[in-house]
Amino acid sequence: MFPDSKIPEGPLAEKWDKHKFNVKLVNPANKRKYDVIVVGTGLAGASAAASLAELGYNVKAFTYHDSPRRAHSIAAQGGINAAKNYQNDGDSVYRLFYDTIKGGDYRAREANVYRLAQVSVNIIDQCVAQGVPFAREYGGLLANRSFGGAQVSRTFYARGQTGQQLLLGAYSALSRQVAYGKVKLYTRTEMLDVVIVDGQARGIITRNLITGEIEQHAGHAVVLATGGYGNVFYLSTNAKYSNATAAWRAHKKGAYFANPCFTQIHPTCIPVSGDYQSKLTLMSESLRNDGRVWVPKEKATAERLRKGEIRVNDIKEEDRDYFLERKYPAFGNLVPRDVASRNAKMMCDEGRGVGSSGLAVFLDFADAIKRNGADWVSQKYGNLFDMYAKITGENPYEQPMRIYPAVHYTMGGLWVDYNLQTTVPGLYATGECNFSDHGANRLGASALMQGLADGYFVIPYTIGDYLAQTPPKPVTTEHPAFKEAEAEVRARVQKLMSINGTRTPDDFHKALGHIMWEYCGMARTAEGLQHAKAEIQKLRREFWSDLKLVGTEAEMNQALEKAGRVADFLELGELMVDDAYHRNESCGGHFREEYQTPEGEALRDDENFTYVAAWEYTGDNQVSALHKEDLRFENVKLTQRSYK
Amino acid sequence: MAGSNPNAKPMNLTLKVWRQKNRNTQGGIVDYQVKDISPDMSFLEMLDVLNEDLLRKGEEPVAFDHDCREGICGSCNLFINGRAHGPEPGTTTCQLHMRKFNDGDTITIEPWRANAFPVNKDLSVDRSAFDRIIQAGGYISVNTGGTPDANEIPIPKEIADRAFEAATCIACGACVASCKNASAMLFVSAKVSQLALLPQGHVERKSRVENMVAQMDKEGFGACTNIGSCAAECPVGISLENIAILNREFLSAKATSNNLA
Known part of the structure; x- marks a missing residue:
């Protein structure tokens, strides 16, 4: 029996309002009797912690960073969507809802997505009130730009640093509550397990990353806002510390993991340059507003280019193939990310890729510079151009950028109901950590929207419903479950320290990343996935017998931190492969080569796969149990996605 | 390859790195050699190479703060050859690339120095x-x-x-x-x-x-x-x-x- 997704009855547009009325409230005087633990201080965590504290709850906020402001939300570049329709170009809540459902290739819940579109407008108001300096027009009103998968301009932005400005807004709200004493902030503290008391989440076990101390923390509810798991692939646009440990520990304690194979490969990243590479850098999708994507028409031209016999600027206009504009005239360079990525790969597979590895396509601004001038381009994208120049040593004002797809975001995550509660009562997941809103592919500028929607405008309502049904008695760490969970954490840390093998955590991580990218990346096959599963199992055995660490666990030990995260990636990676193997269709970012249209587009199987795959942990080295939540589309008709 | 200059040769460098066990102990400079450093590496990737070597040899890697490696999170904070974030203007340590250095260079790497920023360990400070x-x-x-x-x-x-x-x-x-x-x-x-x-x-x-x-x-x-x-x-x-x-x-x-x- 699948857990109730708690989607309210009634017409789509009324569900959230009705639900807000039906949820139970905690009276203002009682709120101070409840402690809420929030893990993670990115957009979803900081906004939740601040908003819950403002309501009167006592919040404990945890981050492994030295400051909440360093969470990876800070690196989001392009913007945040909202259905404000300030541009009078035909946008509406319904259109944002529709674009998101379609963009997600019909694998997201209608009710959640509609709510997201509804509250999107409040987010912008909130951020402006906090002093977030969004881009403005000369008349003083807010500016917008367009993003992939949409034909309206609904994206609000702060140059190429929107994530930074939004996070600093949420961080300021959080800081204010820290000053008031309503939030107790724990920095450089990593959550290593969740504590379940009588079937309900009642606390967490943490490790102090400076002293190595293992600590217990109790609360009436736990909110995980710990981000995505893209770093399973080793190379991704995620920050180096981004990891799946909190979510994976919760999964092993009973929280289902939904659609783990839905990962987003972002089309515009700086290509890999060598084996030493430690991460990949995104070039914002907003660049596709003005940049044109192309490869040489002829394979022979591409070959000569790769060998350095000719230069890019020598290639004549008629010898260039602007393949996105050619194949998708309606959306052109602004097709959704999965479509753009897959097409870049197709060009490279045809032998028309550029760069010495042949694994890159051009993103060209020559036309925009000719049309509007280099200053105009610099105003809009200056920091991105500078970053590109620093990393590659090339000047993108003078020659096109070279880009290639890279892992960027994970649509999958902890399964949550409409209240954002996982299958463990009292345990919530917000932002990228949950699976709920993006289906099989996320649209650009929607991650910031979802993180802040969950934290500012959803969880403050829905967590009350749970707390109102929890007696307002103090929770402590006295229950034996805390001692047990702490002992487990200690044993695991000690086990990692005692293997005393020969290979470093990064060495294993790179090996895992290679398997994942090769077999569970942009294109997947049943055969490849089976191979990957065996390889991951083998690698995991090697990890637990040949890991090398030095120093002790009772001090700052960054290699130990890394080892714990890699150990979890090695388990999650296998689940991703299982999920990709079982989903015999292509949809969004999940592309199974066996299932494609004659034109090479993703071919869904709506009859058999219109569901959320939620996996239940059944024990170490056991096959996870698959539960299916059927997706019902009452407002949108499922069609073959077309951006032509 | 991204930005690779086919003529750029790998470099061998001497690093003088501040090592300090924790806040309460005294630290000092320790010398290390790193070999075959690609000019296309970032400064932190060069340190990754050093740390992997140290770990394999059973020595403690150098602790340093970093995260996004895109110049935006503000985590990285190395004092390189006497300058915050090194020689290139307008650049965080993570965006500094080794093409700014030459084969045979000696590079001194210290943590931020300020009373209000005590050292946690090695190059990591408390901000x-x-x-x-x-x-x-x-x-x-x-x-x-x-x-x-x-x-x-x-x-x-x-x-x-x-x-x-x-x-x-x-x-x-x-x-x-x-x-x-x-x-x-x-x-x-x-x-x-x-x-x-x-x-x-x-x-x-x-x-x-x-x-x-x-x-x-x-x-x-x-x-x-x-x-x-x-x-x-x-x-x-x-x-x-x-x-x-x-x-x-x-x-x-x-x-x-x-x-x-």
């Missing part, structure tokens, strides 16, 4: 003083919900752009590390200016600047003597003008307000 300064008033006091429509507050583009420029501070601490007085004025002024420039921030402008400055002093940062090395070394180009704005805000608060501090 929580910055958080406490923001907690003292670096915000606009609005709760979630009940805010007016975003377009009800028109803001001239020039003002919005200036506020944005100030708001781009990444709180890395290079300003403090570069200042002979270890002053945090540039950091504090960036937040004060951003919020003083915007109409939303006007309501609390006086108490904000007083409280933030008081906290700054309490944390043990030094005084500003207008040398300007902070702005010269700031990786994101926070302007000295912000310090002038802070001084003006502070003076007018002291002259006219309820004198909170």
Whole structure:
């Protein structure tokens, strides 16, 4: 029996309002009797912690960073969507809802997505009130730009640093509550397990990353806002510390993991340059507003280019193939990310890729510079151009950028109901950590929207419903479950320290990343996935017998931190492969080569796969149990996605 | 390959690295050799190479802070050859690439040095003083919900752009590390200016600047003597003008307000 997704009855547009009325409230005087633990201080965590504290709850906020402001939300570049329709170009809540459902290739819940579109407008108001300096027009009103998968301009932005400005807004709200004493902030503290008391989440076990101390923390509810798991692939646009440990520990304690194979490969990243590479850098999708994507028409031209016999600027206009504009005239360079990525790969597979590895396509601004001038381009994208120049040593004002797809975001995550509660009562997941809103592919500028929607405008309502049904008695760490969970954490840390093998955590991580990218990346096959599963199992055995660490666990030990995260990636990676193997269709970012249209587009199987795959942990080295939540589309008709 | 110069040869380097076990022990410089460093590597990738070598040999890797490696999170903070974030202007350590160095170079790598930034271990320092300064008033006091429509507050583009420029501070601490007085004025002024420039921030402008400055002093940062090395070394180009704005805000608060501090 699948857990109730708690989607309210009634017409789509009324569900959230009705639900807000039906949820139970905690009276203002009682709120101070409840402690809420929030893990993670990115957009979803900081906004939740601040908003819950403002309501009167006592919040404990945890981050492994030295400051909440360093969470990876800070690196989001392009913007945040909202259905404000300030541009009078035909946008509406319904259109944002529709674009998101379609963009997600019909694998997201209608009710959640509609709510997201509804509250999107409040987010912008909130951020402006906090002093977030969004881009403005000369008349003083807010500016917008367009993003992939949409034909309206609904994206609000702060140059190429929107994530930074939004996070600093949420961080300021959080800081204010820290000053008031309503939030107790724990920095450089990593959550290593969740504590379940009588079937309900009642606390967490943490490790102090400076002293190595293992600590217990109790609360009436736990909110995980710990981000995505893209770093399973080793190379991704995620920050180096981004990891799946909190979510994976919760999964092993009973929280289902939904659609783990839905990962987003972002089309515009700086290509890999060598084996030493430690991460990949995104070039914002907003660049596709003005940049044109192309490869040489002829394979022979591409070959000569790769060998350095000719230069890019020598290639004549008629010898260039602007393949996105050619194949998708309606959306052109602004097709959704999965479509753009897959097409870049197709060009490279045809032998028309550029760069010495042949694994890159051009993103060209020559036309925009000719049309509007280099200053105009610099105003809009200056920091991105500078970053590109620093990393590659090339000047993108003078020659096109070279880009290639890279892992960027994970649509999958902890399964949550409409209240954002996982299958463990009292345990919530917000932002990228949950699976709920993006289906099989996320649209650009929607991650910031979802993180802040969950934290500012959803969880403050829905967590009350749970707390109102929890007696307002103090929770402590006295229950034996805390001692047990702490002992487990200690044993695991000690086990990692005692293997005393020969290979470093990064060495294993790179090996895992290679398997994942090769077999569970942009294109997947049943055969490849089976191979990957065996390889991951083998690698995991090697990890637990040949890991090398030095120093002790009772001090700052960054290699130990890394080892714990890699150990979890090695388990999650296998689940991703299982999920990709079982989903015999292509949809969004999940592309199974066996299932494609004659034109090479993703071919869904709506009859058999219109569901959320939620996996239940059944024990170490056991096959996870698959539960299916059927997706019902009452407002949108499922069609073959077309951006032509 | 991204930006690779086919003629660029791998480099061998000598590193002089600050090693310190923890906050309570004394540290010192230790020499290391790294070989076959590609000019296309970032500085931190070069350190990754060193750390992998050390770990394999059974020696403790060098602790350092880093995360996004895109120049935006503000985590990385190395003092390289006597300069915050190294020799390239307007660049964080993670965006510094080895093509800026030459084969055979000796590179000295130290942590930020300031009383208010105690060393955690090796090159990692504690910058929580910055958080406490923001907690003292670096915000606009609005709760979630009940805010007016975003377009009800028109803001001239020039003002919005200036506020944005100030708001781009990444709180890395290079300003403090570069200042002979270890002053945090540039950091504090960036937040004060951003919020003083915007109409939303006007309501609390006086108490904000007083409280933030008081906290700054309490944390043990030094005084500003207008040398300007902070702005010269700031990786994101926070302007000295912000310090002038802070001084003006502070003076007018002291002259006219309820004198909170």
